[in-house]
Amino acid sequence: MLDAALTRPEEIQKKSGYHHGNLRSAIFDAVAQLIGERKSLAFHLKDVAALVGTSQPAIYKHFENKQSLLVETAVAGYGIQKKFRDYALDISGPSPLQQLLAVGYAYVHFSRTYPGYFLLMKNLETDEILSSPQYQRQRDETLHLVRSLIAECMETGLFHKTDLNLVMTSLQSTALGLANMYLLNQLEVVARDLHKDKHLVSRIFKVSIESFLTPEGKRHIRNAGANPFEDTD
Structure with missing residues (x-):
């Protein structure tokens, strides 16, 4: 657990x-x-x-100063985010589609649990943070994982063959947009009948990913496990 x-x-x-x-x-x-x-x-x-x-x-x-503190805080934040991601991946199904969903669920749950770390890492990155070699490695590791899972979804016939960057951008837009809507308390304004739905994150991700799915991918997503963070959201 x-x-x-x-x-x-x-x-x-x-x-x-x-x-x-x-x-x-x-x-x-x-x-x-x-x-x-x-x-x-x-x-x-x-x-x-x-x-x-x-x-x-x-x-x-x-x-040394505030900037160095911000850099190390952002690095520490990535470490926490990785723990969420590793947990979700450990209990997800074996298919790359299930693992891709797990990464997305972990991303949003991390943002809701640690909003300050998330804001620093995603919305308030300073030049010093972005130029930190360790921070760059952590960010690149995350992006490489997502890209690899998307590529595997295409190779195994779960996604239609399409521009990998298009899929990457679409999924990242969904994850970042949903995270920020929670952080800014916009969901209640946009969708009053949905903001308390504990399944909303998984429902949004599945809708977002649907246009890329092959018939086999649609079968996989129907059998995908539940968002492991739904009971804690």
Whole structure:
């Protein structure tokens, strides 16, 4: 079962002491919490220090400046996102179509569970974040996985042969758009009769992917397992 720490966001707690390594993690979580609340990077390191319950000089012992802290927070966010993805892939069916859906479900659930990390990684990337070699590797790893699954869907006759980049863009638009609608509380405005539907994410993904499916692909998607995060959304 997915680690309980990944199924819901945790409020940052002020502490008088930390075990080795915990302070850095608490700082990352505080940054993500501030971004989630403010929907921007408009905060100072003193705000982070106050939220964690440490001093601003203590933060400077770990991070050179705010930009370096944002880079490492984004890297940490990708690590959390990967845990969601790995969990979904581990329990998904073996077909590349089922695995592709699992990656999409994990993406949206991560955005809803850790909105601050998600916003930093997807909407508020700084030049420093984008130029980080580690961040680039993490992003490229994710994109390569999705591209490989799409290519395998075509090779195994689940998708029609078409432009892989077109499929990639369509699915990414669906995932990012749905995630942002949840983050900005727009679903209730757009679809009042659907926003509480716990199956909405899987329903939207299946509608989005339908135009690419062959008859065999449609059979596979009918037999695809449920979104593993539906009970926690």
